[in-house]
Amino acid sequence: ASNMSLESLQKYEDEISALSKGNGWSPSSCLYLYKGFWFHPILLTGVLYARDNFEAQPSDVFLCSFMKTGCTWLKALSFYIATRTQFDDSTSPLRTLVPHYCVPFLERGFQYLTTSGVKTPLFGSHLPYTLLPKSIIDSGCKIVYLCRDPKDTFVSLWNFFRKAPGMSESEDQLVSLKEGFELFCKGLCPYGYGPYWDHVLGYWKASLERPEKILFLKYEDMKEDTEACVKKLADFFGCPFSIDEEKQGMVQKIIKFCSFESLSNLEVNKTGKTPGMIENNAVFRKGKVGDWRNCLNAGMGERLDNVMEEKLTGSGLTF
Numbered sequence: 042a043s044n045m046s047l048e049s050l051q052k053y054e055d056e057i058s059a060l061s062k063g064n065g066w067s068p069s070s071c072l073y074l075y076k077g078f079w080f081h082p083i084l085l086t087g088v089l090y091a092r093d094n095f096e097a098q099p100s101d102v103f104l105c106s107f108m109k110t111g112c113t114w115l116k117a118l119s120f121y122i123a124t125r126t127q128f129d130d131s132t133s134p135l136r137t138l139v140p141h142y143c144v145p146f147l148e149r150g151f152q153y154l155t156t157s158g159v160k161t162p163l164f165g166s167h168l169p170y171t172l173l174p175k176s177i178i179d180s181g182c183k184i185v186y187l188c189r190d191p192k193d194t195f196v197s198l199w200n201f202f203r204k205a206p207g208m209s210e211s212e213d214q215l216v217s218l219k220e221g222f223e224l225f226c227k228g229l230c231p232y233g234y235g236p237y238w239d240h241v242l243g244y245w246k247a248s249l250e251r252p253e254k255i256l257f258l259k260y261e262d263m264k265e266d267t268e269a270c271v272k273k274l275a276d277f278f279g280c281p282f283s284i285d286e287e288k289q290g291m292v293q294k295i296i297k298f299c300s301f302e303s304l305s306n307l308e309v310n311k312t313g314k315t316p317g318m319i320e321n322n323a324v325f326r327k328g329k330v331g332d333w334r335n336c337l338n339a340g341m342g343e344r345l346d347n348v349m350e351e352k353l354t355g356s357g358l359t360f
């Protein structure tokens with residue numbers, strides 16, 4: 042990230058090189074095991090930097106998720122909810138920026154990747170609960186966690202990774218779908234952050250212990266009853282919808298603006314590209330529940346379900 046000094050980067054290089062290594066999703070990429078989670082080295086520097094430098098304010102709110110579980114949608118909804126008295130559909134920064142750029146990202150030097158100039162209490166992160174900078178927990182910050190059926194998450198990740206610059210070499214050097222699937226089942230993902238089950242479990246347990254601080258959501262529930270989730274988010278952020286807002290259809294307006302169809306058809310999301318980043322449209326693929334069936338066979342689905350079931354046994358959480 043832009044605000045990291047070379048000195049701090051070098052310091053982290055040494056720390057990183059002492060960690061255990063595992064296979065990435067292409068021959069030239071490897072992952073490092075840091076406190077129980079795998080990370081691609083380009084992300085790990087930012088993780089360590091956040092660990093040492095991030096100072097949370099009690100009012101900060103964190104939108105946390107594993108990759109490809111729907112955080113683009115969560116960020117859009119949350120940003121709209123938090124700024125609804127300042128903007129409407131025609132003036133919202135969401136019209137000209139990908140949702141990711143409206144919210145600073147914790148492990149990228151906690152900066153805005155580009156800025157809308159609009160400050161909200163929101164931050165995004167893919168960090169596991171146990172690796173969040175200590176001040177976030179100590180300050181009692183609110184956290185929203187979004188998870189998704191592991192099969193759809195894997196398929197979304199697989200498709201995304203194949204388009205990502207810097208991660209994948211030429212097409213023929215990428216791991217096959219089968220190999221990627223095997224790696225995912227072992228907790229190894231192209232950018233890291235896995236194992237998926239440990240990621241989900243960390244937030245799940247924390248949400249049981251401190252439900253007033255951690256709101257645990259599933260993508261499938263957001264799809265099924267978006268209205269209930271949007272109201273839950275507004276209540277959780279401390280800015281519930283007023284009776285007047287409800288009468289005026291504010292909740293429906295937000296849902297419509299942030300829907301897959303509407304967001305993915307905005308010019309910025311259809312054709313935009315931020316320098317050094319992936320094309321904006323890569324974060325909008327299908328936005329469906331159950332799309333894994335078009336990519337994995339029933340046996341693979343069952344296998345991943347079994348892995349998850351075994352790991353989540355006794356937690357009370359199911360997918």
Ligand code: A3P
Nearest residue numbers: 109110111112113114197300301325326327328
């Ligand atoms: P698919 O690849 O299954 O289509 P993330 O935002 O965490 O990167 O997750 C990406 C997934 O969320 C993709 O899933 C993407 O299509 C879906 N998505 C993006 N925007 C969405 C929206 N507004 N509503 C529902 N799903 C959305």
